[in-house]
Amino acid sequence: MFAVTTGAMLGINGAMELLLKVITPYTQQRTQVIRAAAEVLAALLKSKSNSRRAVNRSYVPGLLRLHQDWHSHDTANSFVPIRRALLLCLKHIAKLRSGREAFLAAQGMEILFSTIQNCLDDQSLEPIISTGLQILRQCYPKSPLPLVTSSSAYSFPVPGIVTSETPRVLTEEDYEDDGEEEEDKDSDSEDVKEEDDDLETDVNKLSSKPGLDRPEEELMQYKAMCLELSCSFEELESKPGDDLNSDETEYANHHHIPTAASPKGLCLNKDQISGGQEKEVPVQTSLLSRVKMERSSVHVTSERGPGMNSYQNVHSNGPGIGSSGSDVSDIQASFREDAWDMDAISCPRISASFSNSTKTRETAEFIDQLLQTHPKPMVFHDPYLYMAKARRTTSVADFSMMAFPDFWGHCPPLSAQPMLQRKCGVQRIKILEDVRRLIQPSDIINKVVFSLDEPWPLQDTASDCLQFFSAFESGNLRKAIQVREFEYDLLVNADVNSTQHQQWFYFKVSGMRAAVPYRFNIINCEKPNSQFNYGMQLTLYSVKEALLGRPTWVRTGYDICYYKNHYHQRTAVTGAASGKCYYTLTFAVTFPHAEDACYLAYHYPYTYSALLTHLDILEKSVNHKQVYFRQEVLCQTLGGNSCPLVTITAMPESNSADHLEQFRQRPYQVITARVHPGESNASWVMKGTLEFLVSSDPVARLLRENFIFKIIPMLNPDGVINGNHRCSLRGEDLNRQWLSPSAHLQPTIYHAKGLLHYLGSIGRSPMVFCDFHGHSQKKNVFLYGCSIKETLWQAEATVGTSNLSEDVSYRTLPKILDKLAPAFTMSSCSFLVEKSRASTARVVVWREMGVSRSYTMESSYCGCNQGPYQGLQFGTGELEEMGAMFCLGLLVLELKSGSCSHQLLTRAAALLNAEEESLDVYLQRGSSNSSIASELDDEPPCLEEIEYGTGTDSSLDQEGSFSELDRQIQECAFHKDEGDEEEEGTGKGRKAIP
Missing domain, CATH: 1.25.10.10 (Leucine-rich Repeat Variant)
Known part of the structure; x- marks a missing residue:
């Protein structure tokens, strides 16, 4: 006016x-x-x-x-x-x-x-x-978080960090307003920039190749990790040291993992020498039959009301699927008789079978009984082997318990689950309930029922409240407060040696009633927005359902909202330019059974011990006469855990000179994952990649015969083990350490980079480098790559780009995946190089190693808003499928290259014809689901709902309304870029350049 x-x-x-x-x-x-x-x-x-x-x-x-x-x-x-x-x-x-x-x-x-x-x-x-x-x-008066300190409940003494004797205790003064007028800013203040200010416009920096970051002679240590290049395959005799560790012999027959410095010089283990189990991982259908254009329909569960549990629709065959009626009856009888300690069963001790405790021995015996009557054995899972691996895993808090879902196993749901339809006005009801705490406190209990900061045990198992627990691998819950009879405030733990990155949660809850809606509020979230506002649900695993033959993580929760709350931390505590604000994730859950033990998680968990179990079972599953599968230790982590390195290719046809030469000349493909621990979806994608590469699928055979795959499936084991969301035990983001990693401080990054440098030094740089990540702000699956010209063009740099030469093949793989993979979309891909990303794996491998096809592949925590999976949330099956589709994309990429051999083209053409499709169709056709002209991944703005801006005027000063916003949220019709994060941080997003 x-x-x-x-x-x-x-x-x-x-x-x-x-x-x-x-x-x-x-x-x-x-x-x-x-x-x-x-x-x-x-x-x-x-x-x-x-x-x-x-x-x-x-x-x-x-x-x-x-x-x-x-x-x-x-x-x-x-x-x-x-x-x-x-x-x-x-x-x-x-x-x-x-x-x-x-x-x-x-x-x-x-x-x-x-x-x-x-x-x-x-x-x-x-x-x-x-x-x-x-x-x-x-x-609403600003309040302190109900924590004794903002630091993590766990600390780990590591080099380079000086920790004070006593953590600083927070006081009310730490949460006072810093001034007359507040400013609402994202918690990551360094990312609040103009979109293009962060783009690298220095052509010299973009095009120059930095020198080696270590003495060249150091690279020779990585020769031991590439034995496939020197093994003669002539003397195939076993050597001492292949025997199992004694503490694992009782449970599993798996292979010793040699370290890089192991004296074991042969390329094959004893199963390869003896012929092993002559089989390959079976596949039900060829991957080619599942490409995007062939997916005519997807089985979707029907929508369920708030009172219905997730299992009723995920499994259509009723109770006891895949199990005998007598087994289910026996288990149900044990529930009715209350003959067993459900709490002990639902979170078994890692060393239960070796304990002298009578109660623990009884629990172990019952677990043995349950395993013997296991309704449906999980593929690539062995509970005994998992227990053996968990026993050798080192954690900061010295975990002695296992989460039941990780121990027992998970089967993907039989059908896809739709995104949650947001109920109009649900958030305002939640906010009014929060306000009622302040003005009508008569029904407020405010009782701490679980806390990592309090002496153990804190909980009274005889009380009428829920019981919480998170002291197991990848677990994260710091505190639980009973607010009302059926409402709990929860606080997640910050990353070890950190005061931030509160997003990942994974905990057990028990003692619930049936048919009662419980409200949970995670009150110390940090990100200014979440896919929980756009149809995403958390995941739930019921122990009773698992024992009834349905061992499945399912999406669950209703009345889900994510909004800014009244908790605040002043500048003096955060050290930032402004005080730190927090956000609440609130959701309701109606549990499937009374007195059950259920696990709730941000996303489908995938632990370090699960990875080790999976790798051992994979190694035993392959035909070692045909498949070269080698797992070794890249290095030891700060926490004392091994970082696995896997090599997969096809065995040479014979040990003749010609066949050995062909074997050794195969190009390398390097794939990594899980540098950010909370991105468990990256591990499920990696699981799909690993299983596909060793399978009997014809595409997998072609890939093995033409490439050598070097895979580091978990770059941050310590973070995964200790329930971190983003950091290592030093409290630092390992994906910001690739420029100058230290062998002592960031060993996994140092040696991963060293291995890549070694491959480059012998002229074997990978054709493709890809780092698997998860994304919490966008839907679908997409790639980030690197391009000088696109970066300069986007930044409107004055320097001319006409004289710059650039290999444009970086766009080929994402275009291929856009045509093949149901979950992938080209519209979200970006190839811009930002200054703040200069130390990420993607940029360093591109700039220092000269790998033009250096990528980050981002998978949404939520699901898809395009293609055959439109409107569906990702399950583990869809994520594993994406891992397999990525492999298919690598094959098609090779077929499209000018260096592709005539023999491979001929075999691929025959394979594609066998699938009733021509080679030309797979390489040239356009995807009907490809979103070239529009961007489908972005959500409508939620600022009026999530925030309550006091520093600037909001659009409420115009005739806007919450109902219109709710309608937009449900339709997801407004295409405004939310911004990328995870590997790309939480910086502002940019449109992909057409």
Whole structure:
């Protein structure tokens, strides 16, 4: 209406007093004048000086009285604009701390809470409700997180970090407002930049190749990790040292993993020497039959109501699927008789079978009995072997228990689960319940029922509250507080040696009632938005369901919202430019059984011990006369765990000179994953890659015969083991350490980079390098790559690009995957090089090793909004399929290259013809689901709902509404880029260049 400075001058000259005289209590006369006066007053109060003047002159109680008078008398809702304008006056005043204090003193919270409650059922009062909610959220007193310290509950003494003897205890002063006016900023302040400011525009930096970061002679140590290049395959005799470790012999017959420095010089283990089990991993259907164009239909579970449990629809065959009736009856009888300690069964001890405790021995015996009557053995899983691996895994907290889902195993759901349809207005109901805690505290229990910071044990198992537990591998829950009878506030743990990265959670809950909706609020989330606002659900695993033959992680939860809360940390604590704010993830769960033990997780967990188990079983599953499968240790981590390195290729046809030469000349493909521990979806994609590469699928055979795969399936074992979301035990992001890694501080990155440098030094740089990640802000699967020209073009750099030469093959693989993989979309791919990403794997491998096809592959935690999986959430099956499709993409990439051999083309053509498709169709056709012209991955804006901005005016000052926003959220129809993160951090996103 007019500039704030003009408004300030008007305020100085008494304009507000004049306007307040015009704004009378309720009347049906001169209403247009009153409306105009109220709206002008609201505009004047945008000035801080005017708002301060209004507080000093006690305008707040008067404005509240005026609003209440109009609200109570305007029963026909004829004067909603006047009522809203009065609320806008209060909203602007509430930007000041003194304004909020005046509002609270005038009982404003109680008054507005009652007003909004009365308006909820009337759609015409939407402007009143939305503005009133903003004021309530602004004026809710800032509170400290209920934690003794902002640091992680776990600490680990590592080189380069000096830890104080006692963690700093937080006080109320740490959460006081830092000034008169707050600013709402993302927690990662360094990422709040203009989109293109971060682009690297220095052509010399983009095109130059830095020197080696270590002495060249050091690279020779990696020769031992490439024995396939020197093995003669002539003397195939076993040597001492292949025997199993004694503590694992009782449970499993698996192979010793040699270290890089092992004296064992032969390339084959004893099973390869003896012929082993002459078989390959079976596949039900060829991968070629599952490409994007062939997916005509997808089996989807029907939508379920809030009271229905997830298992009722995920498994259509009813209880006991895949098991005998007697087995199920026996297990059900044991439940009825309460003959077993469900709590002990649901979280068994790692060394249960070796304990002298009578109770523990009884539990172990029962677990043995359950395993003997296991309804449906899991493919590539062995509980005994898992227990043996878990026993040797080293954790900071010295975990002695195993999570039942990891021990027992997981079968993918039989059908895909749809995204949750957001119920209109559900978030405001949750926020009003939060406000009611402050103004009507009579039913608030506020009892701590679980805490890593308190002496153990804290929980009273005889009490009527839920029981929580998270002290197991990959577990993360720091504290649980019972707020009301069926409502709990939860706090997740920060990464070890860190005060941040609170996103991943994984915990056990037990002692629940059946058919009772429980509300959970994770109150210390950090990211300013989440896919939980756009149809994503968390995951649940029921122990009773598993024992009944349904051992499955399923998507669960309803009434899910993610929004900014009233918890705050001041600048002095965070060290940032502004105070740190937090967000609440709230969801309701109705558990499938009473007195069950259920596990809840941010995403499908995949532990380090599960990886080791999987690799050993894979190694025993292959035909070693045909498949070269070697696992070894890349290095030891800071926490004392081994980082596996896997080599997969086809065995040479014979040990003749020609066949050995062909074997050794195969190009390398290097794949890594799980540098960020919370991105468990990356491990499921990797699982699909590994299983496919050793399978009997004809495509897998071609890949093995033409490439050597070097795979590091878990770059950050310590972080995964200890329940971190993003960091190593040093509290640092390992994917920001590739420029100058230290062998002592970042050993996995140092040796992964060293291996790549070694391959380059012998002229064997990989054709493709890809690092698997997960993404929490976007849907689908997509790639990030590197391009000088696209970066300069996007940045509108003045330097000319016409003279720059660049290998444009970096775009070929994503285009291929866009045509083949149901979950993949080209529209989200980006090939820009940012300054802040200079130390990531993708950029370093591209710049220092000269690998033009250096990628990060991002998989959504949520699901797809395009293609055959549109509207569906990812299950582990879809993620594993993506891992296999990536391998198919590598084959097609080779077929499209000019260096492809005639023999491979001939064999591939025959294979494709056998699938009733021609080679040309697979290489040239366009995908009907490809989104070239539009971007489908981005969500509608949620700023008005998630935030309650006090530093800047929100769009609520216009005639916006929450109902319209809810409609947009449900339809996901607004395509505004949310920004990439994970490997790409939380920086602003950019459109892919066509």
